[in-house]
Amino acid sequence: xxxxxxxxxxxxxxxxxxxxxxxxxxxxxxxxxxxxxxxxxxxxxxxxxxxxxxxxxxxxxxxxxxxxxxxxxxxxxxxxxxxx
Amino acid sequence: xxxxxxxxxxxxxxxxxxxxxxxxxxxxxxxxxxxxxxxxxxxxxxxxxxxxxxxxxxxxxxxxxxxxxxxxxxxxxxxxxxxxxxxxxxxxxxxxxxxxxxxxxxxxxxxxxxxxxxxxxxxxxxxxxxxxxxxxxxxxxxxxxxxxxxxxxxxxxxxxxxxxxxxxxxxxxxxxxxxxxxxxxxxxxxxxxxxxxxxxxxx
Numbered sequence: 001x002x003x004x005x006x007x008x009x010x011x012x013x014x015x016x017x018x019x020x021x022x023x024x025x026x027x028x029x030x031x032x033x034x035x036x037x038x039x040x041x042x043x044x045x046x047x048x049x050x051x052x053x054x055x056x057x058x059x060x061x062x063x064x065x066x067x068x069x070x071x072x073x074x075x076x077x078x079x080x081x082x083x084x
Numbered sequence: 085x086x087x088x089x090x091x092x093x094x095x096x097x098x099x100x101x102x103x104x105x106x107x108x109x110x111x112x113x114x115x116x117x118x119x120x121x122x123x124x125x126x127x128x129x130x131x132x133x134x135x136x137x138x139x140x141x142x143x144x145x146x147x148x149x150x151x152x153x154x155x156x157x158x159x160x161x162x163x164x165x166x167x168x169x170x171x172x173x174x175x176x177x178x179x180x181x182x183x184x185x186x187x188x189x190x191x192x193x194x195x196x197x198x199x200x201x202x203x204x205x206x207x208x209x210x211x212x213x214x215x216x217x218x219x220x221x222x223x224x225x226x227x228x229x230x231x232x233x234x235x236x237x238x239x240x241x242x243x244x245x246x247x248x249x250x251x252x253x254x255x256x257x258x259x260x261x262x263x264x265x266x267x268x269x270x271x272x273x274x275x276x277x278x279x280x281x282x283x284x285x286x287x
Contacts, residue, residue: 018193040174041200044181045193051186060146060179 001081004028007073014049018042028070054080089226090234092153096143099171102157109139110156115164115221116142116149122253126199127184128192135143137187142166147198148176148218153238154221155231162226165235167242170216170249207251208276214285215239232259236266246285271285 002010008026014022024030032038040047047063050056050072056079062063066072087207096100102109112152113135117124124134141147142164149166156162181200188196210216217239222231240248250268252259254277263281271280 018197022107034115039201040178040222041181044178044185048185048188048193049181049190052190058182060175060182063182064085064178 001052001077004070004073007076009073010053011050014046017047018049024061026069028068028073030069031067050076058083063064088160089156089229089231091157092234092238094143095152095207097129099143102139102142105158106136106139108161109142110135110162111139112118112142112154112164113131113137114140115161115223116166119274124148126203126215128189128195128199129184129209130188133187134184137183141174141183146172146176146179147183148173148180150176151239151242153213153235155235156226159230161223161233163220163222163235165239166222167215167239168211168218168246170212170214170247173210173216176218199267201212208270208274208278208280210249212247212249212278213222214249215243217250218249220250221285232262233266236262240266243285248283248285250281251259252281253277 003054008028012026015026019035019037022035024034032043043063047058049083051058056076058079059073062075066075097103097109102112110132116138117131117134127134138149142152144150148168150168152164152166154161173188185193185196210282217236220232220235223233248268249271250263252263254275263283266283268281268283271282
């Protein structure tokens with residue numbers, strides 16, 4: 001299983017791609033409040049970017065529940081451990 | 085054959101007659117895009133792919149098309165209406181965005197996001213209960229025969245005494261007349277391109 005740090009380093013370019021100049025350096029505590037343009041559509045873009053990067057798929061219900069980047073990392077670890 | 089056109093049945097992508105019938109799913113998916121053409125035209129998606137993707141969502145729990153009814157029959161679909169619980173609208177729209185965005189090339193993602201963002205500013209927000217009528221479309225050959233009215237009435241009946249909500253383009257006077265004749269009223273006078281209408285249920 002990939003470590004939190006490994007996943008974070010793969011997430012950073014996905015965030016940078018979506019948020020451009022507004023992107024921030026990610027930590028597990030980063031939330032949507034930390035990026036002004038992190039709205040619901042940006043959130044879905046992010047999820048789709050994560051799905052492609054890690055070859056997994058989320059249920060729509062799951063993506064609403066993620067409180068911060070740490071929760072996203074945990075979800076990625078669970079999904080990749082279960083073979084997607 | 086007008087009588088057949090007014091026959092209305094519940095449909096879902098994973099049940100007959102849609103199950104395994106890609107042509108019918110695409111035809112109904114095409115009608116769903118025709119219900120809000122100015123929205124789907126903004127999306128960087130090829131139309132046959134879009135029709136198929138929407139067809140696959142018909143009758144899917146949690147989607148904007150959770151409840152779906154077809155007028156006519158599998159050989160001659162005359163129209164479609166879809167609805168979902170109004171309280172779940174934001175979540176269902178996010179699920180639709182997710183489903184569509186999976187088909188978008190990485191290079192088109194920014195354009196997709198900006199199209200949805202721009203469009204959503206033109207749509208009056210809804211915060212209500214009951215059913216939200218998400219899409220309604222009547223096949224060109226079946227217009228003027230009461231199909232649209234019968235489809236709206238099906239959702240009113242599904243709401244079982246609760247409110248029914250919908251959006252209508254501010255300049256679609258034919259649709260507005262139909263909805264008003266069925267008891268819908270504008271939710272506000274706010275000048276959105278896509279205005280909210282509500283049919284109040286029994287108090």
